Amino acid sequence: MSNLITVDLIITARWMVPVIPAETVLTDHSVLINEGEIVAIMPSADVDSSYVLSENGKRWDLKDHILIPGLINSHGHTPMSLLKGYADDKALKTWLEDHIWPAEGQHVSAQFVEDGTKLSMAEMIKNGTTCFADMYFFPEVSAKACESAGMRAQITIPVMDFPTAWASGPEEYFSKGEVVLDTFKDSELVTIGFGPHAPYTVSDGPIKDIVRLAEKWQAPIQIHLHETAFEVEEAIKTLGQRPTERLRDLGLLTPSTQCVHMTEIDDTDIAILQESGAHVVHCPESNLKLASGFCPVDKLQSSGINVALGTDGSASNNDLDMLGEMRTAAMLAKAVSKNAEALSAHKALEMATMNGAKALGISHLVGSLEVGKQADLCAIAMSDLALQPIYHPISQLVYCNNSHNVSHVWVNGKALLADRTLQTLDEQEVTASAVRWGEAISASANND
Ligand SMILES: [Zn+2]
Structure with a gap:
């Protein structure tokens, strides 16, 4: 009788950054996975004396790669990928009211949401993202698309005072929303939440x-x-309160609340976030592009507030590249705090992994490479000439341009990207559908 333990997936990598413990780089280590769960992390040289691969198991030997937890994009509007580049170089109010909302009014449908979600998921998987938080219409369509592509997600039920293609007003957002909550309550990959658009809507x-x-x-x-x-x-002028004060008084801010952006904040807002335990989702590239302002990430983190990272929708970014977003977040935090030590490379990686998992309430499942967690991982090939020489793998990962070097992505131990090829989505089909939507939207556009 062999004393070897059987596993169904072994991934060996040159470097591994488990995120917990912080600042750790493991060299020539392997992750052993069985039925989607990490069962061991150990030096590769020791694997064969303790473990054996099951009959249909798979072993990946990634000699030039760095293995990290799958990236978590904590805020976006995936179907808006179909409006990427539709209205650039405009301020938030004009962008939203004069361009995006009219185009959405004309085109948003279940099909738009399905095709846009698939386009975004394909891009995110190719860029190393395993989990995303989404706020859009037809959440049941996005949730179904996630399950079939094998991505992890938090999908929110949209709530606004006014009608959209999905519902006629608050009453219907809630009645339809509760059906969606019930439908996906046992989903392994999808969590359904509430997505009130903003305090002013x-x-x-x-x-x-x-x-x-x-x-x-x-x-x-x-x-x-x-x-x-x-x-x-506007909130102070019309309601006499800062938006955070109003939401606190209404009971909306709790440890299960994710506040996206938080660019204009003072000590009152920081104290409210501290007391409520609410999380912040920082979207630096969207804030920069719409000239919205700067989120004081360093100050928030030193106040003990959890800050996750998101790209926001492709219509205000214009990509869903979390590796690029980490780099922007690190650079911007240094500029805003006038401190080059603010938001180190590892802290930026934490924002895109563990902090995202905490914000979305799934840190017991994902966010780091630890025994007992689900195997959501991403491998990046580090052999590119632009990455040489490699003194500090974490710095090289965050500060060099790396999204095109992502080679493998797994969720629950299932490969969604292998040798840079999508496994659960058809790249040609997704691309062709985006081109068709672009033509249809252009043909009907009134977009000066
Ligand atoms: Zn947004």
Whole structure:
């Protein structure tokens, strides 16, 4: 009788960054996975004396690669990939009210959402992302698309005061939303939450309903908050309160709430975040492109607030590249705090992995490479000439341009990308459908 333990997946890599413990680089180590769960992490030389591959198991020997936890994109609007580049170089208010909302009014449908979600997922997988948080219409369509592509996601039920293609108003957002919550309540990959668009598009009544329903369903909440100075000034002028104060008073800010953007914040806002335990999702490239403002990441983190990272939608970025977003976040944090030591390469990687998992309430499952966690991983080939020489693998990962070097991605131990080829989505089909949508949207555009 052999004493060897059987596993169904062994991944060996030149370098491994488990994220926990911090700043750790393991050299020539292997991750052993069985039924989607990490069962051991050990020096590659010791594997064969303790473990054996099952009959249909797979072994990857990634000699020039760095293995990291799968990246978590904590905020976006995946179907908006179909509006990528549609209205660039405009401020948030004009961009949204004069361009994006009219185009959405004309084109958003279940098919638009399905095709846009697939396009975004294909791009994200190719860039090393295993999990994303999404806020859009037809959430049931996005959730189904995630399950079939094998991606992990938090999909939120949209809530606004006004009608959209999905629902006629708050009452219908909630009635349809509860059906979606019920449909996906046992999903292994998808968590359904509430996505009130922003304080200025959702009034007190629906906010209170969200608080009640989120409690009932134990559902997370994600909201755009303090995106611009204009938003904060208008709220003070019309309601006499900062948006954070109003949401705190309405009970919306809890440890299950993710506040996206938080660019215009003062000590009152920081104290509210600290007391409530709410998370911040930083979207630096979207904030830069829309000239929305700067999120003081370093100050938030030193105040003990969890800060995750997101790309926002492709219509305001214009890509879904979390490796690039990490680099921008690190650079911007240094510039904003005038401190080159702010947001180190490892801290940026933490934001894109562990902090995202904490914000989305799934840190017991993913976010780091640890025994007992699900095998959501990403491998990046480090043999590119532009990456040589490699003194510090984590720095090279974050500060060099790497998204095109992502070679493998797994979720729950299932390969979604192998040798740079998508395994669960058809790249040609996804590309062709995006081209068709672009032609249809251009043909009907009134987009000066
Ligand atoms: Zn957004």
